[in-house]
Amino acid sequence: xxxxxxxxxxxxxxxxxxxxxxxxxxxxxxxxxxxxxxxxxxxxxxxxxxxxxxxxxxxxxxxxxxxxxxxxxxxxxxxxxxxxxxxxxxxxxxxxxxxxxxxxxxxxxxx
Amino acid sequence: xxxxxxxxxxxxxxxxxxxxxxxxxxxxxxxxxxxxxxxxxxxxxxxxxxxxxxxxxxxxxxxxxxxxxxxxxxxxxxxxxxxxxxxxxxxxxxxxxxxxxxxxxxxxxxxxxxx
Numbered sequence: 001x002x003x004x005x006x007x008x009x010x011x012x013x014x015x016x017x018x019x020x021x022x023x024x025x026x027x028x029x030x031x032x033x034x035x036x037x038x039x040x041x042x043x044x045x046x047x048x049x050x051x052x053x054x055x056x057x058x059x060x061x062x063x064x065x066x067x068x069x070x071x072x073x074x075x076x077x078x079x080x081x082x083x084x085x086x087x088x089x090x091x092x093x094x095x096x097x098x099x100x101x102x103x104x105x106x107x108x109x110x111x
Numbered sequence: 112x113x114x115x116x117x118x119x120x121x122x123x124x125x126x127x128x129x130x131x132x133x134x135x136x137x138x139x140x141x142x143x144x145x146x147x148x149x150x151x152x153x154x155x156x157x158x159x160x161x162x163x164x165x166x167x168x169x170x171x172x173x174x175x176x177x178x179x180x181x182x183x184x185x186x187x188x189x190x191x192x193x194x195x196x197x198x199x200x201x202x203x204x205x206x207x208x209x210x211x212x213x214x215x216x217x218x219x220x221x222x223x224x225x226x
Contacts, residue, residue: 033213042197045213058213092154100144100199100214102154 002027002095006103013083013110020079021106023093028073034066037090037105046091049076083110113138113202117217125225130185132220134198137179141201144214145172145183148195157183157196188224195219 003026013019023032031050035043046066047055055068069077080087088110093103114137124130134143145157158165158172160181165172169188174181185192199214 035213042216042218043199043214045215048213094213096201096214099156099159100146101156102146104153 001099002029002097002101004093004095004101004103006093006106008106009104010107011109013108015084015110017083018079018081019083019108020077021091021093022077023075023103025074025095027097029095029097030073031096032070032076033094033096034068034076034078035092035094037092039089043092046078080108083108085110113140113200113215115198115200115215115217117198117220119220120218121221121223123223123225124188126189128188128224130188130192130222130224132183132196132198132222134181134183134217135179136200136215138202139179141203143174143181144199144201145181146197146199148197148219150194154197185222190224190226193223195221 005024007022011019031048033048034046036046037043045058046061047057047068049055049068049070051070051073057063065081067079076093078091088108091106091108095101116135118133143160147155147157157170160172160174162174162176169186171184183196197219198217201214
């Protein structure tokens with residue numbers, strides 16, 4: 001199993017600013033996943049973060065808007081850049097170790 | 112890209128009722144997950160299936176690979192079962208057409224169990 005600590009749990013940000021979300025896993029994992037859940041919607045994959053290589057982004061998401069770091073096998077960050085109200089969502093990190101494990105989520109509101 | 116459909120979208124039932132939530136997908140998968148999301152947003156994994164049937168307490172999950180269909184059953188439902196239940200699939204890259212190799216999620220089933 002895996003325990004994922006994600007922070008911040010929530011934030012209210014001004015448009016045009018950036019927010020970095022951190023996820024710490026209690027075990028080493030090859031791949032970490034970042035998802036977005038817009039209000040009333042299901043989760044959508046943003047990107048897969050592999051240690052030692054650039055993240056792989058799903059169609060519709062770009063590195064300039066959602067830069068990801070993966071400095072080691074237990075940690076990753078997602079930055080939401082130049083935010084607009086449309087970025088208001090819950091952002092979650094996840095690992096897949098037979099079962100899927102998720103961080104607690106970051107509820108972002110952009111005003 | 113795999114299309115994941117869940118039904119029903121919303122379900123309200125009385126305590127003690129037998130609950131069934133369905134999930135279908137459009138292309139071959141390597142695994143299917145059933146997840147539970149509570150109002151605070153936290154997501155918990157209930158099952159990972161690649162074939163057959165699994166049971167954990169009052170929860171039962173089945174999958175039919177040939178029919179591309181899975182069901183989640185809750186026996187003797189209780190108000191604490193009230194949550195959103197989400198079906199998610201992992202699609203091999205050969206079927207997904209590339210991309211970032213994560214899970215594809217259904218829209219979720221909002222379940223309310225009334226006492």
